[in-house]
Amino acid sequence: MVKVKKVLAQTYIWLVLLLMYLPVLVLIVFSFTTAKQVGQWSGFSFGLYKNLLTSREIWVAVGNTFIIAFTSAFVSVVLGSIGALGSFYSKKKWQSLYDNVTQIPIVNAEIVMALSLCVMFTFIGTYVFHNEIASYWTLLIGHVVLSIPFVYISVKPKLQQMDPSVYEAALDLGATPMQALRKVIIPEIMPGVLSGFLLAITLSLDDFVITQFTRGAGLLSGNSQIETISTYVQSHIAKRPVPPELRALTTIIFLIVVVAVIIITIRNIHKSKQAKVRKGRD
Amino acid sequence: MKSNKKKEAKKTRRFFSVFGIPYAVFLILFIIIPILIIVYYAFTENGQFSISAAASFFTSWAKWKVLLISMFVALQTTIICLLIGYPLAYFLANKKFNKNTVLVTLFIAPMWINFVLRTGATRDLLTWIGVKGGRMPYFATLVGMVYNYLPFVILPLYSTMLKLDKSLMEAASDLGANPFQVFIKALAPQTIPGIVSATLMTFMPTMSSYVISDVLSENMITLFGNYINTEFGLGSWNTASFMAMIMLLIVGISLFINLKFNKDKEGGRTQLW
Incomplete structure (x- = not known):
């Protein structure tokens, strides 16, 4: 049965x-x-793969996508981690304010965020700079808005789980707060920072709506609108089937995902083995 | 000595709380102010206070229809995803049925394949098997939505299922409850937080997404997100802002529900790794 x-x-x-x-x-x-x-x-x-290799447009889009993903993830990780640190050491009242505002972009509809940023950038462009300000920088801000809350909520629990006495011991032994931060706090929160970074990359790679509303000219696209994989595909599939070369690109992306899954699996097995060893010792 | 230590602790607290300032500034500049600007545009016209956007929304049957259809599509997507995802998460989390954690990763992995590309792939497949979006726009849209949001349902459900107290179910069946009663009385109440966050992660995004319905229904179905996008594209910022505000209101309500049911803030999308 x-x-x-x-x-x-x-x-x-x-x-x-x-x-x-x-x-x-x-x-x-x-x-x-x-x-x-x-x-x-x-x-x-293998004709499509040959076409894919020589298609400048697609590689520009792929390149842009990765530049944006890594730069925005980097900014999010730095800003989000120190934000979590600052919030953790703030008064209770401020802490809950930080937590609640951080929740807004997580639950908010992407189109509302995208629209509000676009309106603001246009507003500032018209009244402050008297010029179009949509560019790589506005796109970067858009992606950071998208991913920064996830860095914050990955790092904050690590700080809460930290044993405060270790930090105090470091101070008692003569470390300055900055040294204690480097030697005690940062190693503690590193796993959270790492998973925040991976989440930020994932969100940025997959994003379409924010990109559409905040992008301008720049990066590898030169003087024309920045194309990412998402916007490139969207503009090509609006009325027609997926362009043949993109089928080849799908294969490549799929292979990368398979490799990622394998790496994660190996890591998980390794982790559970370590946990077992630790259990055995106790 | 002790008071000295307390003072020291207070000093470090103050020292580190300063680190939060750049983050706080970022939140204010790029999350709070943009939302306030949306509210400003929703209630003004040419810089003057006006409720014309609100009036045109509340009196337009076409707009109400879009809102209601979006809610209906979102509700259907959520229910279908829950029906597929709930037993799946249960099987995945239960050691009796599955010991393979790779499977869980495989269910989340589609999120790493670009979602526009996946949507295009879904449409190509549907067209091939004869379900053309132009002919069956509603069905095609629904399929696309379920495809896209299923991982977001599986993830929170799976993480709640991992924490299940199985002795409760065993006790129930030992005491003579039939499987249906076990489900209603012992299993379902424990999984409510997972169901709530799964619902929130599907319902809202379905209502406001526009790429999936655009591509799969070949522009024959307009959801709330499409509508906001089109109005904004046409330059009617006030109308678009007002509709965005309606969306925000719905978000606010769901945030409130989430806070009520989910005391621990982890879960869902945060537990990818």
Whole structure:
């Protein structure tokens, strides 16, 4: 009985998983033929991959996407971590204010955030600079707004879990607050900072709405609007099927994701082994 | 000596609380002020106080219709996602059915494939099997929404299911409850925080998303997000701002609900790693 139940549960899990990946898998299969549309097969070929390699537009979009993801994640991590630190050492009243305002972008609809930023940038551009200010910098701010709360909420719990006596001991032993920060607090919060960084990258890579509303000219796009993978794909699929070269790109992205999943799995196994060892020692 | 130590602690507190200033400034400049500007535009016209945006919203049946349709689509998406995701999360979190933690990562991994690209892929697949967005816009949109938001439902449910107190369910069935009663009385009440955060993570974004419905329904279905986007594109900032404010209001209500049900602030999207 238990066995039957287990088989059913496993079947269900794998079925949903298969359905979830089906669209992407179909694109991958049809990336090995040069037909215009998914569902048509005009013989096996690597033609799309060759086209992808020589498509300047796509690589510009990919490059922009990564530049924005890493720079915005970096800014978010620095600003969000020191924000969490500052909030943790503030009075209770201020602390809850920090916490609540941080929740706003997390629950807010992306389009509302995007719209409000766009309106503000246009407003400032018109009345303060008398010029268009939409650029890489406004885009960067948009992405930081998107990801900074997640850095904050990853780091804050680490500070709360920290044993305050270690920090006090460091001070008693003659460390200055800055030294204690470097030697005691930063190592404590590092796991939170790291997961905040990864979350920030993920959110930025996937973003479309904020990008659409806050971007201007710049980066690898030169004098034209900054294109990211999201905006590039969106402008091409509005009326037509996914362009053939993008099927090849999907395969590459998928492979990267598979590698990421493998790395995470290995890390998890390693972690649980360590935990077991620790348990054994006690 | 002791008072000296207290003084020292107070000094470090003050020292470190200064670190929060850049973050606070950022929050004020780029989160609070933009929202205030939206509210300003919602209630003005050409710089003067006016309720014309509000009036035009509340008297327009077309706008109400969009709002109601969006809520309906969002509700349906949420229910379908919960129906698929709830048993899935239960199986994934239960050692009796699944010991493989890689599977959980696999359910979240689609989030790392660009979502516009995934939406395009979904449409291509649907077109191939004959479900063309132009012909069945509503169904196609719903499929796209479920595809996109399922991971956001699985994640919070899974993290609540991990913390389940299984002895409660065992006790219930030992005392003669049938499986349905066990579910209603012993399992479901424990998972309410997960259900609430899963609902919030699906309902709001579905209502306000516009890419998925644009692409999958081939512009035949307009959701609230599409509407805000179009109005803004046409240059009617006041109308767009007022609709954004309506959205904000709904967000506010859901934030309130979330605070009521979820005392611990972790969970959901934060527990990716």
